[in-house]
Amino acid sequence: MRIKLKVNGKTVEAEVAPRISLADFLRDTLRLTGTHLGCEHGVCGACTVIVDGAAVRACLMLAVQAHGEQIVTVEGLSNDDALSPLQACFRKHHALQCGFCTPGMITTAHALLTEEPDADADRVREVLSGNICRCTGYIPIIEAVLEARAHYADQDAPP
Amino acid sequence: MKPRNLLIGSPMERVEDFRFLRGDGRFVADVNLEGQLHAVIARSAVAHGRIRAIHTGDARAMAGVRAVITARDLGRPVPVIPLRLQPLAELAPFRQPMLAHGKVRFVGEPLAVIVADSPQIAEDALDRIGADIEPLPAIVDREHAEAGETVLFEDHGSNVAIRWTAVRGDAGRAFANAQYVRKETFRIQRHAALFLEPRGFVAQWDGRARKLTLWGAAKVAFANRKILAAAMGLAEQQIEMIEVDVGGGFGSRGEFYPEDFLIPFAARLLNRPVKWIEDRREHLMTANHARETECEIEIAATGDGRILGLRGRSWSDNGAYIRTNGSVAPRNVAQFMSGPYHIENIALSTTQLITNKTPAGTYRGPGRFEADFVRERLIDLMAKDLGLDRVEIRRRNLVRENQMPYPLATITPYESATELDGGDYRQLLDRCLEDFGWAEKVKLDGRLIDGRYHGIAIGCFIEGGGAGPSEDARIVLESDGTYSVYVGSAAVGQGIETIMAQIAGDALEAPFDRIRVRHGSTGDVAQGHGSYHSRATVMGGSAIVLAAEKLRDKLREVAARALGCEPGEVTLDSGTAKGPAGKSLALSELSEAPVEAEATYRGDKHTYAYGSLAAHVAVDVKTGHVEVIDVASIKDVGRIINPATLHGQAVGAIVQGLGGALLEHLVYDGDGQLLTGTLADYMVPSAGCFPVIRSTVVELIPSPNNPLGAKGGGEGEIIPVGGVIANAVAAALADFGVEPMELPLSPPRIWALIG
Ligand code: FES
Numbered sequence: 055m056r057i058k059l060k061v062n063g064k065t066v067e068a069e070v071a072p073r074i075s076l077a078d079f080l081r082d083t084l085r086l087t088g089t090h091l092g093c094e095h096g097v098c099g100a101c102t103v104i105v106d107g108a109a110v111r112a113c114l115m116l117a118v119q120a121h122g123e124q125i126v127t128v129e130g131l132s133n134d135d136a137l138s139p140l141q142a143c144f145r146k147h148h149a150l151q152c153g154f155c156t157p158g159m160i161t162t163a164h165a166l167l168t169e170e171p172d173a174d175a176d177r178v179r180e181v182l183s184g185n186i187c188r189c190t191g192y193i194p195i196i197e198a199v200l201e202a203r204a205h206y207a208d209q210d211a212p213p
Numbered sequence: 214m215k216p217r218n219l220l221i222g223s224p225m226e227r228v229e230d231f232r233f234l235r236g237d238g239r240f241v242a243d244v245n246l247e248g249q250l251h252a253v254i255a256r257s258a259v260a261h262g263r264i265r266a267i268h269t270g271d272a273r274a275m276a277g278v279r280a281v282i283t284a285r286d287l288g289r290p291v292p293v294i295p296l297r298l299q300p301l302a303e304l305a306p307f308r309q310p311m312l313a314h315g316k317v318r319f320v321g322e323p324l325a326v327i328v329a330d331s332p333q334i335a336e337d338a339l340d341r342i343g344a345d346i347e348p349l350p351a352i353v354d355r356e357h358a359e360a361g362e363t364v365l366f367e368d369h370g371s372n373v374a375i376r377w378t379a380v381r382g383d384a385g386r387a388f389a390n391a392q393y394v395r396k397e398t399f400r401i402q403r404h405a406a407l408f409l410e411p412r413g414f415v416a417q418w419d420g421r422a423r424k425l426t427l428w429g430a431a432k433v434a435f436a437n438r439k440i441l442a443a444a445m446g447l448a449e450q451q452i453e454m455i456e457v458d459v460g461g462g463f464g465s466r467g468e469f470y471p472e473d474f475l476i477p478f479a480a481r482l483l484n485r486p487v488k489w490i491e492d493r494r495e496h497l498m499t500a501n502h503a504r505e506t507e508c509e510i511e512i513a514a515t516g517d518g519r520i521l522g523l524r525g526r527s528w529s530d531n532g533a534y535i536r537t538n539g540s541v542a543p544r545n546v547a548q549f550m551s552g553p554y555h556i557e558n559i560a561l562s563t564t565q566l567i568t569n570k571t572p573a574g575t576y577r578g579p580g581r582f583e584a585d586f587v588r589e590r591l592i593d594l595m596a597k598d599l600g601l602d603r604v605e606i607r608r609r610n611l612v613r614e615n616q617m618p619y620p621l622a623t624i625t626p627y628e629s630a631t632e633l634d635g636g637d638y639r640q641l642l643d644r645c646l647e648d649f650g651w652a653e654k655v656k657l658d659g660r661l662i663d664g665r666y667h668g669i670a671i672g673c674f675i676e677g678g679g680a681g682p683s684e685d686a687r688i689v690l691e692s693d694g695t696y697s698v699y700v701g702s703a704a705v706g707q708g709i710e711t712i713m714a715q716i717a718g719d720a721l722e723a724p725f726d727r728i729r730v731r732h733g734s735t736g737d738v739a740q741g742h743g744s745y746h747s748r749a750t751v752m753g754g755s756a757i758v759l760a761a762e763k764l765r766d767k768l769r770e771v772a773a774r775a776l777g778c779e780p781g782e783v784t785l786d787s788g789t790a791k792g793p794a795g796k797s798l799a800l801s802e803l804s805e806a807p808v809e810a811e812a813t814y815r816g817d818k819h820t821y822a823y824g825s826l827a828a829h830v831a832v833d834v835k836t837g838h839v840e841v842i843d844v845a846s847i848k849d850v851g852r853i854i855n856p857a858t859l860h861g862q863a864v865g866a867i868v869q870g871l872g873g874a875l876l877e878h879l880v881y882d883g884d885g886q887l888l889t890g891t892l893a894d895y896m897v898p899s900a901g902c903f904p905v906i907r908s909t910v911v912e913l914i915p916s917p918n919n920p921l922g923a924k925g926g927g928e929g930e931i932i933p934v935g936g937v938i939a940n941a942v943a944a945a946l947a948d949f950g951v952e953p954m955e956l957p958l959s960p961p962r963i964w965a966l967i968g
Pocket residue numbers: 090091092093094095096097098099100101102111112113114
């Protein structure tokens with residue numbers, strides 16, 4: 055099937071088999087390998103991307119369902135040279151070790167803070183509880199996201 | 214030499230983070246080669262059975278399927294996975310074949326490899342493999358394993374693989390004369406490391422050069438290269454193992470599994486690159502499980518609470534085969550049962566039982582988590598029985614500074630004597646009490662507040678680190694004035710590039726941004742022993758210190774020639790070589806060619822970090838939920854390279870330990886079917902579970918056993934968690950007379966305990 059969608063601001067047109075997940079499409083066809091696969095059954099959150107503003111598990115969505123949508127992946131939340139404020143907060147708080155869960159954490163946190171820049175610690179925990187991190191114990195991730203709130207409150211279109 | 218201390222000890226932000234935060238990490242699933250094929254593994258759905266036939270014709274006939282490989286295609290004898298650690302002859306019969314033949318012994322055991330043009334075709338072909346297996350009774354518990362009516366290995370004739378013993382003093386006499394004795398049975402459940410990135414490989418065979426390249430190596434690339442070379446009939450030099458980014462290890466990733474051989478084998482057979490990425494269900498069924506142990510242990514003490522002895526037996530459910538490091542945890546359960554305490558008389562054994570479950574291996578704090586649960590429970594029970602304070606009883610029994618180095622019980626049959634290398638154990642117990650706020654919190658003990666019962670507990674632990682025999686490092690001063698540091702240690706997500714650069718920077722007296730660290734791949738150094746047993750910093754870091762010294766000597770020689778003086782007259786100072794009479798030279802101008810030095814650090818004395826951990830829980834007896842309100846820990850690692858990354862490891866370890874204490878359980882039914890094959894069934898901690906973890910790491914007493922003075926510290930805080938949480942639950946539910954003897958403390962278990 056032929057699909058047309060926007061990925062990280064660029065229009066993409068491609069032929070995809072109906073069985074291909076959005077995650078596989080992003081990773082294998084577009085070579086956007088920042089979207090990670092930790093379970094492929096919707097539990098770990100490593101594959102989280104932003105579809106029309108909402109955090110979505112790319113392993114549970116078919117590529118053909120993304121036809122006409124606007125997709126943002128972790129690559130789309132990154133600047134060329136410097137870290138975004140959210141990324142810089144993650145680094146400052148040592149909110150990553152192996153880094154495998156990190157893209158999913160960044161996309162999920164970005165979607166949350168864009169909608170709710172005043173989310174409190176409980177809310178951040180609640181939303182991130184859909185993303186597994188096996189290394190950090192989550193505490194530094196929560197700290198990083200809480201600190202990043204200021205950057206979302208200040209401006210209209212972060213990062 | 215002690216390197217100067219500018220970078221070491223500073224909480225540097227990590228160099229790794231740039232790529233990970235931007236999605237630029239390169240994990241094995243991100244490696245793609247031109248013309249690659251995709252492999253999937255057909256696995257046994259039967260826990261125990263005799264293979265009558267594996268029908269592959271239908272799968273082979275599918276368009277796009279390039280090969281279906283069964284044991285028959287591997288030649289005779291079918292290669293087996295050797296033991297990397299404790300390679301005893303009596304364990305040889307239990308080694309796992311690369312593909313099952315004759316029998317299958319656990320659900321998930323590899324039967325065949327399908328290689329196809331795409332992962333989708335390969336997966337479709339899986340359904341066309343017909344495995345004709347005659348089922349045999351499955352052995353899934355100790356009772357049936359020991360009874361031996363059904364055995365997994367007929368030639369061996371029993372399901373008992375080996376018995377480890379730990380001996381010290383004369384336990385018989387100590388128990389005969391003791392005023393106090395108590396014996397209990399404890400059970401620790403099967404759970405697993407569960408790193409987040411699934412395993413995987415990309416293998417490429419270059420037929421002309423007869424060279425194999427394997428992406429996806431981790432942890433112990435050199436050891437695995439040796440195993441792979443033997444299994445494939447190649448020389449080690451024909452194989453290059455490449456470590457890309459690694460999504461967590463915790464002891465389990467990077468050990469040699471069948472796929473480590475099968476994927477390269479397929480690549481050579483087909484003369485095409487072959488890629489295989491595990492899925493989560495496969496991971497839960499086939500990557501090493503851990504911890505399942507039953508312990509019948511007895512403690513002896515004087516009436517005033519001085520521990521005189523420990524004796525008893527443990528049984529570890531090893532699963533179907535003994536893998537590369539399968540004996541580490543069982544032996545550790547015996548040797549480390551005494552932990553940080555002075556216990557003169559010990560007679561302990563652990564029997565490794567073979568069952569129809571996934572083979573077991575190490576998981577962070579192997580054997581120590583299990584042993585600490587048992588010992589710390591026994592100490593609290595003893596305090597209660599004797600009417601003594603549980604803190605005081607610990608303080609009284611901790612090994613004292615003037616007893617160091619302190620020899621632990623001797624293990625047989627694979628002797629490795631070891632001694633605690635020093636520390637002020639009592640000071641950290643006291644500091645933990647203070648950090649935790651014990652004096653205030655103890656007032657809550659056993660109290661019912663807003664419908665929940667509160668309880669607190671504290672425990673003490675040691676963590677082994679710095680396993681030998683050696684590590685290599687090579688440092689090159691490049692012609693642009695930057696240093697390339699190559700080290701045999703491997704990355705498993707612990708920030709090794711940052712830490713090694715800190716060590717190298719101080720040793721070379723060079724700025725951080727001039728140093729680039731490469732690690733873990735076989736092309737970088739002559740030999741490497743990798744990352745396990747909290748050894749990367751201690752061993753790899755020490756090798757870097759030695760290589761830096763050598764390089765600086767060389768640079769002085771080169772500079773002396775250029776400056777026309779003696780090497781002894783040259784001083785090196787961040788980027789310049791200074792001679793007598795004010796002559797100086799930039800290091801980058803020293804020579805056209807890169808200058809390099811390589812060094813090996815040898816040492817097989819282990820380091821022992823140590824500390825204490827306290828927890829406060831609240832138990833809802835209606836829901837059975839145990840809420841962890843607060844955890845505080847403290848640990849001494851002798852010398853801290855990066856306090857921020859170390860703190861991160863401590864917090865991560867505690868949360869993993871809480872998962873093991875409260876949530877995680879790999880459950881089998883009576884037929885040997887794994888019931889927890891997805892992350893929806895196998896519960897790991899999530900962001901909402903444990904919000905308050907306070908962890909401190911200090912550098913109190915350096916280890917005498919290496920030039921850095923550092924003690925391996927990547928595992929420690931997981932070790933005491935099971936025992937401390939169980940003791941806190943016992944304290945909370947004292948009114949109900951609850952004494953947990955089994956993990957995990959899940960809601961159904963809490964209900965059962967309350968009765
Ligand atoms: S890979 Fe999509 S949720 Fe785990």
